[in-house]
Amino acid sequence: MAGIYLHIPFCKKACHYCDFHFSTSSNLMEELIHQIGKELVFRKNYLPEGEIIESIYFGGGTPSLLSQSQLSYLMDTIHANYPVKLREVTLEANPDDLNDAKLTQFLSCGIDRLSIGIQSFRNEVLTFYNRAHNAEESLQCIELARNAGFAKLSIDLMYGFPSLDHTGWEADLRTALDLDPGHISSYALTIEPRTALGTWVKRGTFQPASDDFVAEEFEILQDATEAAGYIQYEISNFGKPDAFALHNTNYWTGAPYLGVGPSAHSFDGTNRGYNVSNNSGYVRALREGKLVFETDNLNAEDRINEYILTSLRTIWGTDLNFLETTYQVNLIELKSAELNFLSKSGWVSIQDGHLILSRKGKLLADSVAAKLFL
The missing domain is CATH 1.10.10.920 (Arc Repressor Mutant, subunit A)
Structure with missing residues (x-):
């Protein structure tokens, strides 16, 4: 069984820690979505013959910015060109994008799992990270999604925010586990060179937490999730027994997958490859009927x-x-x-x-x- 990953490279704001490929300008969004559809058609023979698509993952960027018509176009293109037997369709979402109307649209397009980028339930942390949502939206989004009909939910949390002690992180975990989303992906705050945080560290205006402090918060995470009945089935992923992420599990176990959109990576079961990390270059090439995919042959x-x-x-x-x-x-x-x-x-x-x-x-x-x- 195989999967399809779609990279949607648009965000409202640039988070200070993020070095993924994205743009805060939506000028090219409509055409780029159209070109992703073209890439799906051009590369429909990329995966090994006989592979059935069982998972689809909309990542980014912020895929929850997409309209119902854009999502439907991409889903319809997949169904028209690939053998599918879907078990999971995930869309990454920001809390501030989630309202009743939007959630209903996602469901109507075939999305059955949300991965919500909460990161923290503390306003001071969210502001420092330059997130587009606030603590109240972090708290409300799970209830909104459940009321809309979403049974499969995951939230992202980030640990390692420099503090005098672990009180804030422990509070975030208590809040998350009280909400009981069923799945939590949690990563340490990492300083990447080409980010605002990377610049601040270089200038000496920001001091990240020590390795020991970060390790202690990781152990707190392990203790809290285990006590709540979550299984650490991958280093950074914790789920109830029936809530493991199918798409990501296939990554870790070596299943083939097709990645479309700027910067997306693919694996055909033998070799890996990647698309150009440039929105205008991606659109320009697809307009001309060309692919921007480079193969990385693995021995x-x-x-x-x-x-x-x-x-x-x-x-x-x-x-x-x-x-x-x-x-x-x-x-x-x-x-x-x-x-x-x-x-x-x-x-x-x-x-x-x-x-x-x-x-x-x-x-x-x-x-x-x-x-x-x-």
């Missing part, structure tokens, strides 16, 4: 390392038998010294032929994976 070693990196982040871990049967790599023999060290450190264990990160190891996931790379 066997690349694919093995990537599989280790992504699978190790999940609750299911790295399937050692899969590596041996698919790539003739016996990781236990090849990395015996490293695995012995990681095991004695209490970071990993082998369970039913799968290499699994311990709770302690989840703090060091990328470092652990790097030790196992070929």
Whole structure:
């Protein structure tokens, strides 16, 4: 089963931490949506033959800015050109875009899951991040979505905001878990160079939280979600047993997917590729009937390392038998010294032929994976 990702590169405001590809100008929106539809048609043979589309994900940017007609156009184009058996259609939304009329429109277009970018329930934090919504909208959006008929919800929360203690983060978590969305994606505040925060750090006008402070908030997150019955099925994703994100799980387990729109990435099961991160360049090329997709050919070693990196982040871990049967790599023999060290450190264990990160190891996931790379 495969998925389709659609990158909608428009936002009302530029969040101070965000380095995703987006524009705050909507001048090209209507034509760009039309060209995304054209790309869907041009690339309908990208995925391996026989793959059925089971998930669609509208990401961005802010896809909740799209109109009903724009969403319907994209959904209709997918249905007309791809074999579909949909189990999940997710749309990323900002709280300030959600009202009764808009939510009804989303449902009518076939959207059945919302991923809501709340980030915090504190006005001072939202203002600092330059988010377009306020704390009241953060609180109201879950109830609005449920009343409209959405049964599948996820919220984004961000930890690591520099503070004297963890009181604010603990309050955010209590509020989120009281709302009980069923799924929470939570990421540390990261300073990227080409962002406002990156500029402030360079100038010395902003001091990010220490690594130890951020790690403590991650552990608080683990404790709180576990106590509320959420499962940490991926490093940054926590869900009730029946609420894991299907589309993203397919990413982590190596399923193929098609990405359309500026900056979107794709994976055909063997190689990866990406579109140009430029709205006008994307539109100009599609007008001329050209694709702006570059292929990144992966060799066997690349694919093995990537599989280790992504699978190790999940609750299911790295399937050692899969590596041996698919790539003739016996990781236990090849990395015996490293695995012995990681095991004695209490970071990993082998369970039913799968290499699994311990709770302690989840703090060091990328470092652990790097030790196992070929």
